[in-house]
Amino acid sequence: MISVDDTVKFHFDVDGENFSSAGEASIIMKKSLRQLGFPQNVIRRVTIAMYEGEINMVIHANGGQADVEISPDEIKIVLEDSGPGIADVDLAMQEGYSTAKDNIRALGFGAGMGLPNMKKYTDSMEIETEIGVGTKITMTVKT
Amino acid sequence: MKIKEIESMLDASFLCGEERCEEEIFSACGSDMMSDVLAYVEDQGVLLTGLVNTQVVRTAGMMDIRCVVFVRSKRPTLEMIELAEEYGIVLMSTANRMFEACGKLYEAGLRGHEQPGDESGDICG
Numbered sequence: 001m002i003s004v005d006d007t008v009k010f011h012f013d014v015d016g017e018n019f020s021s022a023g024e025a026s027i028i029m030k031k032s033l034r035q036l037g038f039p040q041n042v043i044r045r046v047t048i049a050m051y052e053g054e055i056n057m058v059i060h061a062n063g064g065q066a067d068v069e070i071s072p073d074e075i076k077i078v079l080e081d082s083g084p085g086i087a088d089v090d091l092a093m094q095e096g097y098s099t100a101k102d103n104i105r106a107l108g109f110g111a112g113m114g115l116p117n118m119k120k121y122t123d124s125m126e127i128e129t130e131i132g133v134g135t136k137i138t139m140t141v142k143t
Numbered sequence: 144m145k146i147k148e149i150e151s152m153l154d155a156s157f158l159c160g161e162e163r164c165e166e167e168i169f170s171a172c173g174s175d176m177m178s179d180v181l182a183y184v185e186d187q188g189v190l191l192t193g194l195v196n197t198q199v200v201r202t203a204g205m206m207d208i209r210c211v212v213f214v215r216s217k218r219p220t221l222e223m224i225e226l227a228e229e230y231g232i233v234l235m236s237t238a239n240r241m242f243e244a245c246g247k248l249y250e251a252g253l254r255g256h257e258q259p260g261d262e263s264g265d266i267c268g
Binding site: 019020022023026027030040044047048051052055105107108109110111112113114116117120 | 175176177178179181182194196197198199201202204205206207222
């Protein structure tokens with residue numbers, strides 16, 4: 001386990017062109033958190049929330065950036081993109097609501113579960129979004 | 144239930160990970176929507192799906208799913224098989240349709256998520 005004073009930071013570029021590679025950053029985080037000795041349920045919550053975020057950035061925003069900051073009592077995940085923004089955040093947070101097209105559903109996503117899953121698996125989630133500018137999502141998981 | 148019992152019950156064929164056929168599976172989930180699978184929280188499960196793309200394997204890896212069964216004789220790509228080998232996930236393919244494959248495993252005693260009050264069980268299980 002990391003010592004009290006340590007903060008470990010990770011930065012990832014999420015490629016918006018390649019659906020097949022979406023989730024690679026989350027898998028790297030999963031391995032790293034395992035190596036750092038975090039409990040299984042913490043690892044799972046962080047990686048699922050981050051994975052859903054990665055998928056969202058790929059299908060809606062042509063990719064983006066993911067930053068993870070690991071401190072002894074909390075893991076912070078920041079996902080930032082320059083995509084179209086979210087028009088109605090409350091609506092987007094409802095299970096089953098999605099603006100994804102049929103081609104995305106055919107890939108197994110776009111069920112309207114992404115943002116609700118991210119909220120469900122994290123201790124806090126904040127969405128900053130502006131139409132035509134982009135979206136920044138900050139999530140924390142207490143360890 | 145052992146992975147090899149699932150293979151035999153579904154008359155399936157291994158595509159990778161056959162050496163892990165003695166591992167125990169405790170729960171099952173059938174879905175083509177990966178976000179529904181990500182809402183599911185059981186350990187050591189099997190995923191039955193008709194979806195074929197790399198995100199199926201990545202979702203399974205994220206959820207610590209031990210085994211993925213492709214229904215209706217669907218075959219994963221080489222990229223998916225390589226990813227599954229890297230993650231240590233067993234892949235198999237069966238000619239059974241989703242409903243029949245789930246029914247056979249259910250009849251043999253395998254269950255989805257059963258804890259009352261946990262809504263994730265309604266989504267997938």
